[in-house]
Amino acid sequence: xxxxxxxxxxxxxxxxxxxxxxxxxxxxxxxxxxxxxxxxxxxxxxxxxxxxxxxxxxxxxxxxxxxxxxxxxxxxxxxxxxxxxxxxxxxxxxxxxxxxxxxxxxxxxxxxxxxxxxxxxxxxxxxxxxxxxxxxxxxxxxxxxxxxxxxxxxxxxxxxxxxxxxxxxxxxxxxxxxxxxxxxxxxxxxxxxxxxxxxxxxxxxxxxx
Amino acid sequence: xxxxxxxxxxxxxxxxxxxxxxxxxxxxxxxxxxxxxxxxxxxxxxxxxxxxxxxxxxxxxxxxxxxxxxxxxxxxxxxxxxxxxxxxxxxxxxxxxxxxxxxxxxxxxxxxxxxxxxxxxxxxxxxxxxxxxxxxxxxxxxxxxxxxxxxxxxxxxxxxxxxxxxxxxxxxxxxxxxxxxxxxxxxxxxxxxxxxxxxxxxxxxxxxxx
Numbered sequence: 001x002x003x004x005x006x007x008x009x010x011x012x013x014x015x016x017x018x019x020x021x022x023x024x025x026x027x028x029x030x031x032x033x034x035x036x037x038x039x040x041x042x043x044x045x046x047x048x049x050x051x052x053x054x055x056x057x058x059x060x061x062x063x064x065x066x067x068x069x070x071x072x073x074x075x076x077x078x079x080x081x082x083x084x085x086x087x088x089x090x091x092x093x094x095x096x097x098x099x100x101x102x103x104x105x106x107x108x109x110x111x112x113x114x115x116x117x118x119x120x121x122x123x124x125x126x127x128x129x130x131x132x133x134x135x136x137x138x139x140x141x142x143x144x145x146x147x148x149x150x151x152x153x154x155x156x157x158x159x160x161x162x163x164x165x166x167x168x169x170x171x172x173x174x175x176x177x178x179x180x181x182x183x184x185x186x187x188x189x190x191x192x193x194x195x196x197x198x199x200x201x202x203x204x205x206x207x208x209x
Numbered sequence: 210x211x212x213x214x215x216x217x218x219x220x221x222x223x224x225x226x227x228x229x230x231x232x233x234x235x236x237x238x239x240x241x242x243x244x245x246x247x248x249x250x251x252x253x254x255x256x257x258x259x260x261x262x263x264x265x266x267x268x269x270x271x272x273x274x275x276x277x278x279x280x281x282x283x284x285x286x287x288x289x290x291x292x293x294x295x296x297x298x299x300x301x302x303x304x305x306x307x308x309x310x311x312x313x314x315x316x317x318x319x320x321x322x323x324x325x326x327x328x329x330x331x332x333x334x335x336x337x338x339x340x341x342x343x344x345x346x347x348x349x350x351x352x353x354x355x356x357x358x359x360x361x362x363x364x365x366x367x368x369x370x371x372x373x374x375x376x377x378x379x380x381x382x383x384x385x386x387x388x389x390x391x392x393x394x395x396x397x398x399x400x401x402x403x404x405x406x407x408x409x410x411x412x413x414x415x416x417x418x419x
Contacts (some may be wrong), residue, residue: 034400035244042404046385176255191243195251202418209411209418 001044001206002124002162003079008050010077012064013084013128015188016197017055028053031189035198040207052077060088060101061109068113073120080123081201083164084110085130085148086187093141107151114159125161126204127152132167133186133193135174162204169200210253210415211333211371212288217259219284219332221273222292224397225340225406226264237262240398242290244407245414252416261286269297269310270318277322282329289326290335290410292375293319293361295396298339298353316360323368335413336365340375340406342395344383371413378409 003009011017011033019029028034028051037051054071056063061084072080091100101109117123129149134142149167156163170182173196179186182193189197212218220226220242228238237243237260246260263280265272270293281289301309310318326332338358343351358376365372379391382405388395391402398406 035247038244038400038404039408041401042382042408045382045390045401173251173254176257181254191247192250195247199248199251199418207418209408209416 001040001208003040003044003047003049003205005047006049007047007078008052008076009079009081010052010054010072010075010123011081011083012054012071013082014055014059014087015057016086016194017053017083018057019053019055019194021053021055029055030191032194032197032201035194036201039198039202040205043207043209055083058087059084060091060099061085061106061113062101064113065109068116072113072117076121077123079126080117080121081126081128081164082110082114083128083130083166085152086132086145089130089132089141089144089148090187092144103147103151106148107155110152111155111158114155114161118159125156125159126164126201127156127159127161128164128197128201129153129166131170133170133174133179133183133189135171135179164197164200164204166197166200169196210249210256210417212249212253212256212258212414214255215257215259216287217261217285218288218290219261219263219281219286220290220292221263221280222337223264223268223294223296224266225295225403226262226292227266228264228403230262230264238264241403241406241410244403245410248407248411249414249416252418264292267296268294269300269308270294270315270322271310273322274318277325278329281326285330286332288335289330289332290337291322292337292373292406293339293357295339295341295354298341298350298357299396301353302350312356312360315357316364319361320364323364323370327368334365334368334370335373335410336361336368336370337373337375337406337410338362340379340396342379342383342388342392342398342402344380344388373406373409373413375406375409378405 019031021029088101228240230238
């Protein structure tokens with residue numbers, strides 16, 4: 001398991017990361033962040049890890065850029081986990097493009113954010129790909145999400161980051177189930193859906209049960 | 210993974226199993242049972258398992274016996290996961306020592322419950338010994354928990370049950386941490402404490418991360 005004694009792990013992203021961490025489910029939310037923290041703490045308590053959730057619902061990379069200094073750089077994490085891109089794509093389909101982030105801007109902004117984080121905090125990186133819980137690759141939003149996911153994957157490789165393939169994780173479960181088993185809107189998971197993300201994360205960090 | 214396609218799994222126990230499953234966290238609660246369900250469903254979705262939580266806070270084995278027919282036999286589970294309560298011992302150390310269950314009665318009741326489940330439901334068993342988050346084996350309640358846990362494990366072994374050693378799981382984490390890191394009262398865990406229990410269950414079930 002890659003997290004070391006006393007390290008600080010900071011998660012940032014959108015609603016999937018947030019999950020009520022600013023209100024009803026403070027301070028970790030009740031989604032994948034909370035699951036990862038609980039299981040890693042239970043399995044490796046001697047490492048005395050510190051955890052922070054800085055997800056905010058509705059965020060795109062533009063929103064992350066506005067609060068990067070305060071919520072990432074000032075926090076000086078040892079590990080930074082970034083999971084962003086769903087809203088960047090979704091706004092094209094649910095808001096007539098208002099607030100959508102074109103793929104070139106997504107790539108440029110995300111690269112800049114990762115570079116700033118590394119330069120200013122010397123943290124190591126975890127980059128999770130955006131997903132939609134829909135195995136139909138001909139669905140236009142799925143096709144677009146795949147393109148953004150490829151950008152996130154490419155950037156993860158550029159920075160030598162741990163790469164969390166959330167879309168592949170959901171695709172695997174959808175081989176025998178339906179999207180409604182995991183989320184009402186193909187985006188915001190129920191607890192087993194958050195466990196799908198948490199399992200992908202735990203595997204990627206070398207967690208052993 | 211020991212669970213098979215379309216099997217039904219029932220969990221029963223006291224407050225640590227219950228965890229709000231009858232009210233704000235219906236129907237699975239927000240404790241270890243919910244964690245086990247979420248991770249097993251996420252990892253083995255093709256099994257299409259059915260889950261039920263029948264924990265009730267405050268129960269001892271006497272209370273379990275009183276509702277065993279309705280909450281276990283009538284449910285006809287394929288697997289019954291029993292988290293034996295801490296209350297049977299804890300009551301001796303609180304305001305109602307008369308509600309503590311003496312060890313002879315405890316042993317007879319545990320044996321009867323497991324026998325009825327196997328005979329009446331034809332189910333297989335996963336049995337967790339009572340938990341207590343205190344590594345000091347000389348402390349009187351801890352010493353008593355160890356005696357009751359040994360009874361549970363001995364009887365469960367006779368029924369070919371999968372055994373979850375909860376107090377041992379907490380002993381392991383207490384080697385480098387304090388009880389207050391896991392629970393305010395050494396019995397009701399915070400979420401990482403529930404993950405300690407859930408991890409012990411997942412290992413007993415043959416859960417594979419890969």
